[in-house]
Amino acid sequence: MGNLADFIEQYLRNILLTQRKVELQRRELAKMFRCAPSQINYVLETRFTFEKGYLVESKRGGGGFIRITLVPQDNGDFVQTVESLIPEKLDAEVVEDVLEKLAAWELLDSTDVVLCRELFNKYFSDLHGESAAILRAKLVKAIILVIGFKNKE
Amino acid sequence: MGNLADFIEQYLRNILLTQRKVELQRRELAKMFRCAPSQINYVLETRFTFEKGYLVESKRGGGGFIRITLVPQDNGDFVQTVESLIPEKLDAEVVEDVLEKLAAWELLDSTDVVLCRELFNKYFSDLHGESAAILRAKLVKAIILVIGFKNKE
DNA sequence: GCACCTCTGACCTTTTCTGACTTTATTGTA
DNA sequence: TACAATAAAGTCAGAAAAGGTCAGAGGTGC
Structure with missing residues (x-):
């Protein structure tokens, strides 16, 4: 558990512990972790997949954002x-x-x-x-x- | 009881005396014992098998690691x-x-x-x-x- | 000498991370 | 309104950073 991707994942999952959605700016997050913006995409692609129970949306241009939504796990049986x-x-x-x-x-x-x-x-x-x-x-x-x-x- | 493999085994077992998991880097361990990294795999394959009560996991790439977990088995009865x-x-x-x-x-x-x-x-x-x-x-x-x-x- | 255990080095695969380039959306301006 | 400037995010090839594999060399004991 020593790489950047894991830390970023951790950070986001932490937020998702209390909220069903996170909305943030790729640029800001990248700045926060002092990495290339494309690193954020890497984290999203490898860690926040639909299979694992996440939906990722985004918008480009001014006022752009990335949004991660927790898919309600059919936490039934x-x-x-x-x-x-x-x-x-x-x-x-x-x-x-x-x-x-x-x-x-x-x-x-x-x-x-x-x-x-x-x-x-x-x-x-x-x-x-x-x-x-x-x-x-x-x-x-x-x-x-x-x-x-x-x-x- | 004098070869490298035995020493490395000893070293790891020692740690596992107080913890149920060890997580380390193959490269580092190899450096520590001044041997080829593949020597570590040899030790793992011959000494830390499931039969002998260990689970071994690993990850490649940046931030890679090797993890050994003790299966409650040969310790005690x-x-x-x-x-x-x-x-x-x-x-x-x-x-x-x-x-x-x-x-x-x-x-x-x-x-x-x-x-x-x-x-x-x-x-x-x-x-x-x-x-x-x-x-x-x-x-x-x-x-x-x-x-x-x-x-x- | 043979069988078996150690050990290494060359080469392979997987995972992470970045940078250059592309696409899309918004905003300001003539 | 059209268009340029700006402000995002997306893509992708490739470098870097791990660990994996395997053939074969080198020991050791019988």
């Missing part, structure tokens, strides 16, 4: 979300994709992802046969749910 | 206990007994037990066939590991 994000059947090669998707949705952090991956290698890498894909999906779901539950505790 | 309490094969009717035993040993709290039970009902009540019992055992172990990991976080 964690179980629902996991169910909808993970298909009924899961081939081994797809497990990694699913983990990344869950990370993008910030349902898992990076350490959780590594933990899941390792658990799979250790215990469930040799699943085969008829219903392996179904079973794999269930296993992933179960483990994700445990992690998710614990993350909220 | 967590895995020993888990391994001895959970047999290789687990019949469905025995799952509940195992959960209770784990609770008695305070490896799970009462909430964890309910969580496990529900997950089993939801996803794995219909396991059958040859290897169901083995799978059931692995699953319980995996879940216990997650819970143990998360409880320490």
